[in-house]
Amino acid sequence: MIEASASEAPSGVGESAISLRGLTKRFSDLVAVDRVDLEIAKGELFGLLGPNGAGKSTLIKMLTTMLRPTAGEARVWGHDVAKERNEVRSSIGVVFQDPSIDNMLTGRENLDFHGRMYGLDSALRRRRIDEVLDLVDLTDKADIKMEDYSGGMQRRLEIARGLMHHPNVLFLDEPTLGLDAQTRRHIWKYIENMNAQEGVTIVLTTHYMEEADYLCDRVAIVDNGRIVALDTPKALKDMIGADTITLEAEFGQETLLASLRSFDWIKEAATPNGALELRVDHAQARVPEVMQVAYRNGVTVKSVALHEPTLEDVFLKLTGKKMREAEAAGPMHAMMMHRRKG
């Protein structure tokens, strides 16, 4: 799905939930966001994928009025982020990368404060607090102080809070950063539910490729402040093409290579790093066949590995570097990983 249905668009607002034209943010000697054009449809679950330091957070900060753009234009739900800051602020919900809760207050009190700041009256606040707590399974923890929450619970409460005032667009900056795999999967489920049940447009940033792949309708791959590719996760992975089967043989690898070349379902066969690499569609289904060929030729196979294209491969192909390498360049990374307790 690419174009999601627009939900209750106020009159005078265009078709897009978010619209960027040449948006740029320059810090003294660094261009963090570089002339970005982008349209995000209403109801879409949109991902910005890239290594830390790629400019995703800076982009989000401009869209949430926390930073002023250096140049270009950005509209969120039809409002200019530089000129109509209060209108933008009342159209959005934000879940920041770092914790932004009051540890001295309980979960319910944090939500209540939030509701007040967004002008919800007490009846609506009570109803919404119950609804969003239920959505993230924190109803029975509502009256515990935040300092006694685990990292994952805090995160869930923040996500619930971002949604509480019925924003049109919800921004999630690295929603699962530093959380364990199980908590991450839970949070994915909550995000999906919110998008489906409340119809809210969601823009999330992540440097976890599987997160973008699993959750997002469309993904923009960001590197050095620019969007280098933008499509559905499937279309992006199709850029890479086929799966890869990597085979290591005891001996007779050349014989095997020669006989495999006669099959038309093998798109490419080569031994770039000593091991035999085959490019095929549906690799899992082809492995038995490859093994049979090896057996018939008397070749002893030491190991077989399968690899389906990931967004990581897409990133590698587009930027010439691995996401982890690009990340290592950012000195902020290690620091940020320390901010949130597991």
Next chain:
Amino acid sequence: MSNNRVGGWMARDLYAIYSIWLREMLRFFRLKSRLVGSIGAPFFFLAFLGIGFGSGTPMPGIPQGVGYVSFLTPGIIGMTLLFSSTFAGISVLWDRQFGFLKEIMVAPVSRIAIVLGRTAGGVTTAILQALIITLSGILLGMRVSGPLGLLLSLAFMLLIASTFIGLGLAFASKMEDMSGFSLIMNFLIFPLFFLSGAVFPLDRFPPAIKVLAMLNPLTYGVDGLRHSLIGSGIFSPALDLGVLVFSCAAMLGLGAYLFETSEVK
């Protein structure tokens, strides 16, 4: 959007000021140890200085018939307000460090409402502490001139607290973290306290230092508190009030300006 919303921007801002104030109250009453801790220092100053200097020959420079405890209590009330409200202003730094400031800054309320909510919260907690000290002073022997004076002292407390919340906010907006906090406490707040004539009459300072005391807004605050509580002071109450209104407007303006222009990381 929903129709369960509070009306226009103005009403929303007032509601936001109230919400921020309410949060400060929640935190204040939840952190009982902080309350006891912050009231401890001024209380012991009052009790021990009062006992120590209050007995024996009267301290020169104190008007005839005014006991030392009566003289000292308004000074210690000023001290309480000075410390507590500067701290309240600077505590914005905590919110920044713990990220809560972002939650406030991204909300659809005007920046001035955020500053006013903070100020209202800080003023309330500072005055609550000051009232505890006032009561302690009365119990230790301060003779209050009358109920009208008590009422007037509240106005002075409000102005003193607002002035130093402005100062705290200004610092908080310029500081990266809490590392400069003890520097400010020891090299600005304590001198402001001692230079205000809170503990002994200003006449005991050499002329050069007296000039510094005259530039200190707290001097006028303590003097105004003495006028209203014990009916004795060195300047005219009108001058005290005028200086404080001016310093309050200036410091709050500066604090609000610096807070608004500082970027949240």
